[in-house]
Amino acid sequence: MKLGVFVSDFKLTVDTLDRLKADKLGIILVMNGVYHATLKENGKSSSVLDKTSNLYALSEDLQTRGIKDSDVDKRVKVVNYGELVDLMFNEYEKLAWL
Amino acid sequence: MGENVKLAFIVQKPQYKGETSRLGITHAISYQTVEILLEDGELVTPTLCFVGEGVLGLQKGQKAMDMYGVTSSETHIKNALLVDLDVFICKEDLAKYGIPEDSLPDAEEMGADKKLQIVPYSEIQKAIEESKHVMFF
Amino acid sequence: MGTLTIGCFPGLVGNMTYDFALKLADVAATKGHKVNIWFSGNATGSVKNHQKHLKDYSTGEKYLTALLAKGVEICTCEACTVARGIQKTDAIEKVQWNAMHWYLAKVHKSDRVLQIGGE
Numbered sequence: 001m002k003l004g005v006f007v008s009d010f011k012l013t014v015d016t017l018d019r020l021k022a023d024k025l026g027i028i029l030v031m032n033g034v035y036h037a038t039l040k041e042n043g044k045s046s047s048v049l050d051k052t053s054n055l056y057a058l059s060e061d062l063q064t065r066g067i068k069d070s071d072v073d074k075r076v077k078v079v080n081y082g083e084l085v086d087l088m089f090n091e092y093e094k095l096a097w098l
Numbered sequence: 099m100g101e102n103v104k105l106a107f108i109v110q111k112p113q114y115k116g117e118t119s120r121l122g123i124t125h126a127i128s129y130q131t132v133e134i135l136l137e138d139g140e141l142v143t144p145t146l147c148f149v150g151e152g153v154l155g156l157q158k159g160q161k162a163m164d165m166y167g168v169t170s171s172e173t174h175i176k177n178a179l180l181v182d183l184d185v186f187i188c189k190e191d192l193a194k195y196g197i198p199e200d201s202l203p204d205a206e207e208m209g210a211d212k213k214l215q216i217v218p219y220s221e222i223q224k225a226i227e228e229s230k231h232v233m234f235f
Numbered sequence: 236m237g238t239l240t241i242g243c244f245p246g247l248v249g250n251m252t253y254d255f256a257l258k259l260a261d262v263a264a265t266k267g268h269k270v271n272i273w274f275s276g277n278a279t280g281s282v283k284n285h286q287k288h289l290k291d292y293s294t295g296e297k298y299l300t301a302l303l304a305k306g307v308e309i310c311t312c313e314a315c316t317v318a319r320g321i322q323k324t325d326a327i328e329k330v331q332w333n334a335m336h337w338y339l340a341k342v343h344k345s346d347r348v349l350q351i352g353g354e
Contacts, residue, residue: 001227006349008252015150016110016234021223031255060258081262088347089237089268094232097351098110103343111352117276118244118352125275128335135340142339231342233242233350 002026004092007033007048016098017051026054026092028084029076034061037076049075054091058084100140105129106229107146108222113155113171114162122146122235123174130181145225146178147186152235153195156187156214158203176205179212186225187216237346238269242338244353246277247295253278256351257298260307270307271345273338276353279316282309282326296327303329310337 003022008031017027027048029037036046037057049055055076062069062078069078079087088095107126111119126144136142148156160170178185192199204213215221226232241260245252256272264270274282281295288294303309310331323332331337342348 003232008255019149019219019223020226031251061255081258082266085239085259085263085266085268088239088263088349093347094226094229095347095349096232096234097349098234101343105339105342116354118354121244121275121353125335125338129339131334132336132339132343135336136343140343142343144339231345231348231350233348235350235352 002091002093004028004088004095006030006095006097007036008097009033010035010039017048020096024054024092025052026056026087027052028087029055029057030061031058034058034065034067037072038062038067045073049073056084056087100137102141102143103231104229105142105144106222106226106232107144108226108232108234109146109148109152110150110234112151118235119152119155120171120174122233123171123178125233125235126183127174127178127181129183145184145186145229147188147222147225149188149191149219149222153187153191153197156202157197158201172203175203175214176208176210179205179210179214180208182210182212185212185214186222187214188222189216189218191219192216236267236269238271238344239263239347239349240271240273240338240341240345242273242275242348242350243278244274244276244351246354247281248292250354251293252351252353253281253295254293256349257295257302259349260302261298261305264302264305264307270302271341272302272307272309273312273341274310275312275315275335275338278353279311280319280321282311282316282330283321284325284327299327299330303327308341310341 155171162170286296
C-alpha cells in the first residue's frame with residue numbers, strides 16, 4: 001500500500017500517524033503541520049520527520065506563515081499545490097487527512 | 099460485473115463536541131442507498147472502524163436525545179449494525195481507556211444480525227490495506 | 236488524467252482548511268483532472284449566496300462559482316444545509332443538493348479521495 005498522509009496540525013495527530021503502516025508512506029505537511037518541518041522544540045526536531053524519508057511541506061502554507069524554504073529541515077521537500085496534485089496522483093494510491 | 103469498491107471509514111475523534119465522528123458513521127450507513135446512483139452490479143462496501151478517542155462515544159445507555167434533543171452515537175451505531183455494516187472497535191484502545199467490552203451496545207433487540215467486532219488494531223490496518231480508499235473522521 | 240473527490244467538512248469561516256480544499260480542487264482541475272467536491276457538516280454553510288468578502292474572513296462564493304465554471308462538480312449535503320437554515324433558493328446556482336450517498340457514488344468512481352474532516 002502506498003499511503004500519502006496529510007498532517008495539518010502541529011500537535012494533534014501523532015497517535016494515529018504512529019500506527020499507520022504502509023509499504024510506501026508519504027507525509028505531506030500542510031497548514032499548521034508545516035511547523036513539523038521547521039520547529040525544534042527544546043532543540044529537537046519533530047519525531048514526525050523520523051517516520052519516513054518521503055516528507056513534503058506545502059510551499060504556500062510555509063510562505064503564509066513567514067517561513068523560508070531555507071528554514072525547512074533538509075529531509076523535507078518543499079512542494080507547491082501543482083506538485084502536490086502530481087504527488088497525489090502519481091506517488092500514492094490512498095490518501096488520509098489527519 | 100461492476101466493481102465492488104471497499105472503503106475504510108476510520109473514526110478517530112471523540113463524539114459530541116464535534117460532529118465529524120457522527121458524520122463518519124452516517125456517511126458509512128449511506129452505503130445502503132448508494133445503488134440508486136450506481137450502475138447495475140456496482141457496489142460500495144464500507145468497514146466502519148473506531149480507533150483512538152473514537153472509541154469514547156460507544157458506551158451504551160447514552161441519553162443525548164433526552165439531554166440535548168439529538169440522536170445519540172449509540173443509536174447511530176445500532177443503525178449501522180441494522181444495515182449490516184462491519185463495525186470494528188480497536189481492542190487496544192478500549193483497554194487503554196479502561197472501557198469494558200461489555201459496556202458497548204448491540205442492536206439485537208432491534209433485530210440486527212451483526213454485532214460490534216472488537217478486534218486488535220492489526221485487523222483495522224488490514225481493513226485499511228484492503229480498501230480502495232480510506233477516510234478519517 | 237484522473238478523478239479526485241474531496242470530502243470537505245470544515246466551515247468556511249473560522250479556520251483555513253476549507254480554503255485549502257478549494258485551492259487544491261482548483262489546481263487539480265486546472266491540470267485537467269476531473270474533480271468532485273462534497274460538502275458536509277459546517278462546510279455546507281458556504282453554499283449560501285450573496286457572501287460579502289471582508290478581507291479578515293475567508294470567502295467561498297467567488298471561488299465556488301469559478302470552480303463550477305471549470306466543470307468541478309460541487310454537491311452539498313441537503314440535511315446539513317437545511318439544518319443551517321439555508322434553502323435551495325438562497326444557495327449559489329449550480330451547486331448540487333443531495334444526500335450522503337452522492338459522495339459514496341463519486342468515491343466509487345474516483346482514482347483518489349481526500350476526506351477532510353471538520354472541527
